[in-house]
Amino acid sequence: MDVLLMLFLTFCGGAFGAMIGGLASFVLCGVTLLLGMMLAMSGGQFDFIGSVAFGVVFGPHISFVGGVAAAAFAKKMGYLESGKDISTGLLSLKNLNIIMVGGLFGTLGYLVNSGIASFAGNALDTVALTVFIMALLSKFLFDANLSLRGLFGTVSKETENAGGRFSFHSEGVWLAFMKTPAEKVFVAIVAGGLSAYVTQLLLQNPATESVAVLFGFGISATSLLFLQFGINIPVTHHITLVSAYAVAASGGNIYWGIVGAIIAAFLSDALAKVFHVYGDSHVDPPAMGIMIGSFLFITIFPLAGISGETNVLPILIITIAIAYSIVQGLRNKEVKNLMKVPEAPKSVN
Template structure:
């Protein structure tokens, strides 16, 4: 399954193929800015769902497809499109996130009514055809592709996986966007620490804008802005982590697909984008839950693997909450907690597999 994420590393890629990929990544990043980061990621879910469905079908019919080798079509849909230059999160979503960060500084008047946070965090907003915003998305789509490809090249050179470089690229480009467009990398907490969400609960306003004077359009902002107002309490995050992890693990046990649960979670965000309240964000939970099943199924059996999936999902959910408190809540742009959770979780999985604590490194 690692080849689905790795695709063809840059060191083994002909220059013509690299130029093809770079041009497409520019278009993919602009596509993410045009649609908005979250709508673009929802498309990721649909495409990966299709690819994984094809993979399950191909495994079922085997050689009956004649000249088509089993998994070739599915790998193309999941890897080349879903996690590739068209809807790959490191390209389309990253382009949309950077576009929002840029617009938050350049076009605060575009902010829609009812948006309570800094406009730079609005990843639901579709920027349509505004050329400069699409150009920002294109540049960051290309940057996301390059970071991912360079990370994967290091894997090939070293012979050892390090983490999920798509996830790493998603939050790396978001931090770069903060630096480029003049936002604090972390931001100053209004409570007792970076982890303190009580200013949000008390609805305390921001005393000053990010890093300077208070522009009129920034007055009245909340002092602390949690990533998900309905999903930030430790107890609730733990519970949804257990639930989502078990579901992701069960999907893997029954279908052999690591990414199908991730795709379903991503598709569920369509309802969040449409304004349905309290839809949980779970793609980092179902993915890492599936990894827990991958790790434990061969040696421990289905029941133990399912329980391990729940634990892995809960840990990933808590990592997402920890990183949102550290890196999302106190600055003015979106830095993706699920991407950070996936990258950290997969790094730990790789390390544990290298030292022999667990038998494999999941999809890496």
């Protein structure tokens, strides 16, 4: 395709992501991904996934990036209350400059991803890395006031008194219903286990092998549609995708898939507290988890010579994660009990 035409189309993709909102564009990425998988499974030769779901139309490095950057810019210009608002369709703000920013970031996201993929395409998930890089750029320009220190946000005195940025007792969280270690481990085991199972099945069939790692991600991304209606559901696309990467890296081992899911859950939550929670622009926590989780299983896992033929090590890791979540749950309960102020005795007349 002509270079100028591709740049124009990527601008359109980023602008469209801004028009409908980053979250809606990502949901449509999931929907079109599932459609593309069905097309591939039925023997279709057209690369619908690469051209549409992960291409110029709904590729997260283009469309979602455009929506995220435009929201941060809209907040800076006083059109949104929060730069993290990736649900609002920004065309409703009636300012085409905001949509233009989305388009420019869509084009830049395409160029960045193409550059990274040219030398590191087989090392990690380059789309996730691009989403992270572009989010940091938009944060630096529109939220951090051109300050590198501002990329990490500002921790309030209340948060510091509660134990700091990473404390379990801090109110600063990415997802309130996936806050505790037990919640993260439980969701990871459930969503990651299902994704690992389906990935293993699809890897065994030559007709579906090429799209095996994408199924869980597609379901998880599509499920975020419910967030648009105010229904709090778990965010799991980082969990299901890293789980699938782990299954593929281990030769179809479901237990390693669950390990990957747990790692993704904790990584995304921890990195959310570094870049996302304490600022006022969206730095996508799942993208950060996928970025590092994919590198661990696509690159580090084979280099370390870890065998997927034995279940001992992954089961041990899962057991440790469950035990850790139980212990932390008990400790948190004790701390909450200690922090409760005893009621004053009632006077007797």
